[in-house]
Amino acid sequence: TQLLEQSPQFLSIQEGENLTVYCNSSSVFSSLQWYRQEPGEGPVLLVTVVTGGEVKKLKRLTFQFGDARKDSSLHITAAQPGDTGLYLCAGESGANNLFFGTGTRLTVIP
Amino acid sequence: ETGVTQSPTHLIKTRGQQVTLRCSSQSGHNTVSWYQQALGQGPQFIFQYYREEENGRGNFPPRFSGLQFPNYSSELNVNALELDDSALYLCASSPGTGRQPQHFGDGTRLSIL
Numbered sequence: 693t694q695l696l697e698q699s700p701q702f703l704s705i706q707e708g709e710n711l712t713v714y715c716n717s718s719s720v721f722s723s724l725q726w727y728r729q730e731p732g733e734g735p736v737l738l739v740t741v742v743t744g745g746e747v748k749k750l751k752r753l754t755f756q757f758g759d760a761r762k763d764s765s766l767h768i769t770a771a772q773p774g775d776t777g778l779y780l781c782a783g784e785s786g787a788n789n790l791f792f793g794t795g796t797r798l799t800v801i802p
Numbered sequence: 803e804t805g806v807t808q809s810p811t812h813l814i815k816t817r818g819q820q821v822t823l824r825c826s827s828q829s830g831h832n833t834v835s836w837y838q839q840a841l842g843q844g845p846q847f848i849f850q851y852y853r854e855e856e857n858g859r860g861n862f863p864p865r866f867s868g869l870q871f872p873n874y875s876s877e878l879n880v881n882a883l884e885l886d887d888s889a890l891y892l893c894a895s896s897p898g899t900g901r902q903p904q905h906f907g908d909g910t911r912l913s914i915l
Binding site for chain 1 (some may be wrong): 806835837843847858894
């Protein structure tokens with residue numbers, strides 16, 4: 693079983709603060725995806741990283757794929773209440789399925 | 803462009819019953835994957851269908867089965883329901899297999915009494 697562990701599990705911060713969410717595994721993935729899920733909805737894809745060491749930016753969100761393609765991080769700058777949600781990382785091993793992490797529930801307080 | 807739609811949105815069943823959940827894939831997508839998301843956890847892969855054939859399966863017992871139809875819509879069937887089957891069931895469609903972005907529906911919330 694390929695496990696993806698996310699930390700922290702819960703995070704509550706004030707609007708304007710910065711934060712980093714981590715996604716770690718002992719397995720190598722061909723790609724890694726980050727999703728955000730809001731209550732009552734399905735996950736929405738934010739980004740896919742493919743190359744070891746790759747960094748992608750999406751406005752205030754910065755995603756990094758580890759050099760060994762086993763881990764990833766999501767950094768949010770100047771968090772806003774609209775960033776509130778469940779952040780999920782998901783690794784793809786090439787076997788036509790995604791292994792999702794345990795999730796990080798972020799709350800941004802106005 | 804119509805997104806992924808799932809029905810019903812909520813369902814209550816009792817132990818031992820059978821249930822069928824439905825998913826309409828996004829236009830142009832020929833691949834459908836099903837996931838189970840227990841409360842407070844990330845989704846777990848159940849299986850994937852590509853052009854009406856099963857194309858990968860996660861660690862779920864045979865009482866979880868599925869179908870994909872010629873229009874690429876899909877069904878998830880669960881027999882002999884157990885209390886632990888209570889979860890959000892998510893369907894995701896993609897334009898192919900492998901490294902393709904998956905588009906998720908909003909899920910079916912299944913509660914087993």
